[in-house]
Amino acid sequence: MNVIEVRDLHRVYRRPRTSLTVPGTRVEALRGVSFDLPRQARFGVVGESGSGKSTLIRLLAALDKPTSGTISFQGKDITGLPERRLKFLRRELQVVFQDPMGSLDPRMRVRDIICEPLVAQGHSDPAGRLKELLDAVGLPQQSADRFPHQFSGGQRQRISIARALAPNPSVLVADEPVSALDVSVRAQILNLLADLVERFSLTLVFVSHDLSVVRHVCDTVAVMRSGEIVEMGAAEEIYESPQHSYTRELIAAVPTLRTAMRRFA
Amino acid sequence: MSALTVDSLELSVAGIPLVTGVSFTVGAGERVGLIGESGSGKSLTATAVMGLLPDEVDAAGSVRLSDVDHDLVGATEKQLARVRGRRMAMVFQEPMSALNPSMRVGDQVAEIMLIHGTRPDKATARAAAVELLGQVRLPEPAETARAYPHQLSGGQRQRVMLAIALANDPAVLICDEPTTALDVTVQARMLELIRTATEERGTALLFITHDLAVVAQTCERVLVMYGGRLVETGSVKEVFTAPKHPYTRGLLDASDLEAVDEHGRLRTIPGAVPGAGEFPGGCVFRNRCTDATGDCAEAPVLSEVDDRGFACWNPVGGPA
Numbered sequence: 338m339n340v341i342e343v344r345d346l347h348r349v350y351r352r353p354r355t356s357l358t359v360p361g362t363r364v365e366a367l368r369g370v371s372f373d374l375p376r377q378a379r380f381g382v383v384g385e386s387g388s389g390k391s392t393l394i395r396l397l398a399a400l401d402k403p404t405s406g407t408i409s410f411q412g413k414d415i416t417g418l419p420e421r422r423l424k425f426l427r428r429e430l431q432v433v434f435q436d437p438m439g440s441l442d443p444r445m446r447v448r449d450i451i452c453e454p455l456v457a458q459g460h461s462d463p464a465g466r467l468k469e470l471l472d473a474v475g476l477p478q479q480s481a482d483r484f485p486h487q488f489s490g491g492q493r494q495r496i497s498i499a500r501a502l503a504p505n506p507s508v509l510v511a512d513e514p515v516s517a518l519d520v521s522v523r524a525q526i527l528n529l530l531a532d533l534v535e536r537f538s539l540t541l542v543f544v545s546h547d548l549s550v551v552r553h554v555c556d557t558v559a560v561m562r563s564g565e566i567v568e569m570g571a572a573e574e575i576y577e578s579p580q581h582s583y584t585r586e587l588i589a590a591v592p593t594l595r596t597a598m599r600r601f602a
Numbered sequence: 603m604s605a606l607t608v609d610s611l612e613l614s615v616a617g618i619p620l621v622t623g624v625s626f627t628v629g630a631g632e633r634v635g636l637i638g639e640s641g642s643g644k645s646l647t648a649t650a651v652m653g654l655l656p657d658e659v660d661a662a663g664s665v666r667l668s669d670v671d672h673d674l675v676g677a678t679e680k681q682l683a684r685v686r687g688r689r690m691a692m693v694f695q696e697p698m699s700a701l702n703p704s705m706r707v708g709d710q711v712a713e714i715m716l717i718h719g720t721r722p723d724k725a726t727a728r729a730a731a732v733e734l735l736g737q738v739r740l741p742e743p744a745e746t747a748r749a750y751p752h753q754l755s756g757g758q759r760q761r762v763m764l765a766i767a768l769a770n771d772p773a774v775l776i777c778d779e780p781t782t783a784l785d786v787t788v789q790a791r792m793l794e795l796i797r798t799a800t801e802e803r804g805t806a807l808l809f810i811t812h813d814l815a816v817v818a819q820t821c822e823r824v825l826v827m828y829g830g831r832l833v834e835t836g837s838v839k840e841v842f843t844a845p846k847h848p849y850t851r852g853l854l855d856a857s858d859l860e861a862v863d864e865h866g867r868l869r870t871i872p873g874a875v876p877g878a879g880e881f882p883g884g885c886v887f888r889n890r891c892t893d894a895t896g897d898c899a900e901a902p903v904l905s906e907v908d909d910r911g912f913a914c915w916n917p918v919g920g921p922a
Binding site for chain 1: 639640641756785786787788789790793812813814815816818819838839842843852853854856857858859860862866867868869870871874875
């Protein structure tokens with residue numbers, strides 16, 4: 338059974354008007370996106386800024402409503418549901434954002450950041466769960482008493498991941514989770530995500546501009562441009578033999594050590 | 603003679619050493635990459651070279667430019683102001699915070715020439731600015747010159763930054779993660795532009811990044827920094843194909859997304875970069891190094907032969 342089914346999703350924004358007589362221009366952020374995510378799929382979304390990938394995430398997490406089209410989550414249509422009926426989604430689907438400094442409250446201790454979703458849902462043993470979560474993401478127990486600014490970028494991303502996993506979700510959405518990190522830390526966080534997805538049988542939606550990163554964590558990839566999926570298929574296949582010219586352009590643009598070193602060969 | 607010579611640079615805050623004994627040169631027209639993780643001291647080194655250190659940082663050692671007759675370390679603000687933007691310029695990571703939001707970009711390019719008096723009057727400076735915007739391949743440079751920064755895309759803003767940096771034909775250009783905030787296809791074009799622009803003008807380039815692939819694509823020589831020290835130096839080809847320092851080896855392994863271990867996981871460097879002042883004594887990398895021995899309690903010296911050097915008692919592949 339599919340966890341998520343997206344059908345012909347459209348989202349049109351109107352830019353703020355710049356003149357009294359002329360309405361703001363229409364921006365079609367999503368133009369007919371459809372896909373299915375089976376349970377435990379690891380789905381990558383690749384595209385540059387303006388491709389519509391962030392809009393897609395906002396719609397999947399029901400933080401925004403589509404102009405037309407439907408998203409069903411575990412067989413239930415979530416488009417147009419009022420917030421009070423989205424409680425199950427707020428537990429089942431969690432998001433890890435790109436910039437942990439922007440998504441973690443600087444005035445809250447790590448303990449409170451991670452436990453907040455648990456308290457909201459009336460968890461019976463938040464302290465025990467906190468311990469498990471810190472362990473799972475590889476942070477020392479004493480981190481609980483510290484503030485986000487006392488951690489490095491990679492550790493902060495571990496805190497975001499622990500917070501996301503706290504309500505025991507079935508779907509984890511990661512929005513460029515490693516783009517702001519150093520290469521060595523990037524490898525550590527990618528490994529951690531791969532471990533956790535396996536261990537907790539998560540369905541993963543991984544959004545990135547870098548196909549070589551996506552290929553490493555995902556089995557299926559959708560390449561987006563201007564609000565449309567231009568190519569979708571098995572990650573390995575798309576990386577090895579891209580069919581669409583834009584996919585080829587994307588792959589060529591990301592410098593990898595191996596390709597860059599060819600100029601010295 | 604080298605365009606930029608940094609000798610025994612020492613930087614510290616309240617007695618905590620941040621950069622220790624850093625020496626390197628960048629020749630005219632040479633492109634040198636400075637790599638390392640966040641917290642390794644690479645941006646601080648660039649800031650020191652530009653003479654932009656905050657007051658609380660104590661600097662010792664020497665930073666010299668080929669066409670400036672005084673040392674930049676310990677120089678007065680007045681002396682530095684004459685050098686910055688004229689003999690040496692910098693492109694920062696975030697163009698939106700480096701550009702003046704309330705000033706047309708053409709005027710910002712012209713301003714740097716008027717301040718240093720390299721153009722006699724406003725009209726010529728403006729004309730030169732339009733020409734520069736064209737040289738950094740901005741579409742319709744005359745139109746773009748009248749735009750404000752917020753009307754441009756991230757890539758275009760970064761091109762404006764490059765135009766400002768190159769306006770007075772500096773001998774040295776420092777780029778600090780200039781493409782990190784850009785989209786990948788935009789990054790590719792920006793890197794190409796930096797390469798050709800410095801090549802055409804014979805500008806010495808110091809390129810700071812944590813992305814090894816970008817260095818491999820852009821630079822000829824590379825300096826690897828960790829814990830405020832240079833741990834390995836050499837040509838990109840040698841350092842990246844036959845690294846001597848375990849840290850360089852670790853960075854290369856972690857950058858390679860095509861190689862995985864037996865569990866299908868990427869290779870990583872164990873642990874994390876310690877905070878400032880928390881690096882171990884002796885070799886700064888020894889608490890994360892899998893090859894560390896008793897010898898490493900004593901700091902290894904970076905020994906350079908023909909521009910190739912490494913600071914390690916147990917180099918990868920044995921002593922050469």
